[in-house]
Amino acid sequence: MHGPAMSGWLLMALCATTGAYCLLRTRSETAEGRRTARAEALMGFGMAAMAMPAAVVTPPEWGWAVYAVLFGAAALRALWFSRRSGHHLHHLVGSAAMVYMAFTMAPGDGGGHGGHAGHGGMATAGGIPLLTGLLLAYYAVYVLRSGARLIPVAATAGGGGPVGEVPVEGGWGTRPELALACRLTMGIAMFAMLLTL
Template sequence: MHGSAMSGWLLMALCATTAAYCLLRTRSETGEGRRTARAEALMGFGMAAMAVPAAVVTPPAWGWAVYAALFGAASLRALWFSRRGTHHLHHLVGSAAMVYMALTMAPGSGAAHGGHTGDGVTATAGGVPLLTGLLLAYYVVYVLRSGARLIPVAATATAGGGTAGGSWGTRPELALACRLTMGMAMFAMLLTL
């Protein structure tokens, strides 16, 4: 990712920690919940890998193609499972955004030069590519909506004088906080394009 090394390391640590929690959730979830937790863990670890500052570790030229292929497959998986529930559509948007970032950040993509991205999506009047702007708008709405949903869950979890019970992997407020954190991280990554 472009930007300062400190912010890159912090973003990487945040995404890796969130992904590790999602892996913890896979142990206590079943069925659809487990699939969702796996998809979120993949997204978190992928975001962590992309956030490593390029000044420290420069990924090989073929690395961006691996990211694009991995998240392209995740997009197809999310599209397949979206027929069971609409929450997979968010995973589809996230995976597609990761493919877009991988293609944009690949060496020789020509991204952000001349007001065009590598795939021909023209820039808006301010110089931000249209697709980047749409993804930024999506993640602003997603983060605000997730934050608003988190407040009532946290209030009911502590209203009885304790936590909602169960293990760390079954606490709904932590799963929502995980989604909120990854939404903010995705927004931050898109800002650096």
């Protein structure tokens, strides 16, 4: 369990944990918050499944099609809800990236469980370099922007305490900094998965 297998296990555990926390958030959010948390949970669990090392579980030949259909539907849903919230545009990009990675998993010349975890398929084994580069650039900016938002500020505009000490009524499930940390985690994981295409 060294090298790529170890990083696959770590990525899988990180994404699954993030997905589980997002599921917990659905119990304590507003209607829009629940919708967002469900989309993020789907993304976390889907990324965890894609990151599973091929040496342990070889996905079925048709597994890529399941991912493509599932995340294609999630992309259409995100497109529909992006009318209300700009954050759903990020979900649209994420779902589209998952569909793209699913197509790189499709059985082809390379065979196996390739792409980000050794999958084969698409015109070139790693997908389309320009599209991969654009997605990498998007996620690099997203991760840097999300990380900067987690940095505590000395005081709020109203003269209160630090931003991280906002009173929380619903418990740890509604803490905005934890939700942001989950988004940052999934952004880093998506960047890592795209890097290995």
